[in-house]
Amino acid sequence: MFGKISKALKSLTKKVSEAISTKELTEEEFDEIFDEFSIQLLEGDVAYDAVEELREILKSKLVGLKLPRFKGSEKVVEERIREALRELLTKGRPEKDLITLVKEGPHPYKVVFMGVNGVGKTTTIAKVAYLLRKNGLLPVIVASDTFRAGAQEQLALHARKLGIPFIKGKYGGDPAAVAVDGIRYAEANRLDAVLIDTAGRMHTDRNLMEEIRKIVRVVRPQMKVLVLDALTGNDAISQAQWFDEAVGIDAVILTKLDADAKGGSALSILLAIRKPILYVGVGQGYEDLLPYDPDEILNRLLGEG
Ligand SMILES: Nc1nc2c(ncn2[C@@H]2O[C@H](COP(=O)(O)OP(=O)(O)O)[C@@H](O)[C@H]2O)c(=O)[nH]1
Ligand SMILES: [Mg+2]
Structure with a gap:
């Protein structure tokens, strides 16, 4: 790779x-x-x-x-x-992983996932929900993507398969309001975390960029995660810059490392973005989310030492 x-x-x-x-x-x-x-x-x-x-x-x-x-x-x-x-x-290694942050952090611990279309946001949220639950933590999954057709159903299906609480919105509705519903639900049910999915957006779409700012303003998340697709190469770096400017990114999840044929994008993202890599996605299954491991990337670059 x-x-x-x-x-x-x-x-x-x-x-x-x-x-x-x-x-x-x-x-x-x-x-x-x-x-x-x-x-x-x-x-x-x-x-x-x-x-x-x-x-x-x-x-x-x-x-x-x-x-x-x-x-x-x-x-x-x-x-x-x-x-x-x-x-x-x-330098890309986070100080603490998400499980520790959720355990130690305020309850519920709120995470907003963002990024452009198709990078793997929805899939990654399902993986993160699975990981939290495996570690004895219960999240609610919130479908604040009220924009793209099928987005609500896609996330609902994951939630059902995983047996994890799910809060949905109405298409065309206010995504920030859906997020608030999710937070209230988590508070009422003493859940550990709120995982908020958002619509894919490009920096050129001013309305959608304004919308993500609003979601962040209303939710006040403990963590703003940018999901980046390793296959997009240099473009991922521009994406990181737009989102960082718009809302301030806390960490990155890098998806599709399993399919990163050209290679350098992973290294490039790590080197150029200067944000911790919370996890990497290495496949489509729920288990295919791994902590970022510098030595693992190094071995892929240079062969076993
Ligand atoms: N191979 C691979 N595919 C992934 C990974 N993460 C997501 N995908 C696939 O990427 C496609 C888009 O994912 P989706 O979660 O719908 O992206 P979203 O538009 O950002 O919500 C789906 O077919 C996912 O199965 C990954 O780590 N590896
Ligand atoms: Mg999605």
Whole structure:
């Protein structure tokens, strides 16, 4: 899934090792090697800023590195590259996972899920509801997508399958009002969490962006989650910027990592967005939601260490 980047990293390792095997690496030599590598990263959908940050970190670990002529030099270089990537990827780890936050947080703990169409918001809410319940917490699922045909029924079906309370709205109705119904229901029934689904929206749709601001204003959620699709590559970064500007994002859930053929989007999102990755989606089943694990991503990029 990270094929392209993985290949680029291997070639970077090889070139740096070759350069180092004759004498220590100068900054100029490093930049020259990295320039070529950076083109491959950019083609693999890694954002420019992320590439440049990686350049600086790698530079600090590789320039001036002096190795005796021995066969293991490639291993040493690879280890340095691994360290640099791990540093970057670890920045995406949330301080606490959602289960802990819900357990420790005010009750009910309110989460609003948002994002553009088709990224996996509704599916992800079902997965999160399943995860909470598996950990002894009871959420209510709220269908504040009163916009897209079928949205209410889709979420209702998940709620029924999971046996989790569900609050629906009317098509064309005020999504913020539906969210309030959900919160009241959770309060009356002493539930642990309120998971609020919202309609897909683009930043170009001013009415819908105003609507999400209203939902957030009314609900005052403990957590605003942006759902991003790993397959959208660089576009996911723009999406994060719009939503962050509009309402302020607390965390990201990155879906469809299982289908991320081109690779770099995951790394790019992690590097460019600067928000914790709460979970990653790795399939369509309820169990296919995993905590974000920097080492797991690293292993996919570089192979097992
Ligand atoms: N392969 C894969 N598909 C997913 C994942 N998450 C969601 N999907 C699929 O993406 C499609 C859109 O999901 P949906 O939840 O309706 O998106 P929404 O419009 O954002 O609510 C559905 O077919 C989901 O099954 C994931 O992690 N992996
Ligand atoms: Mg939906």
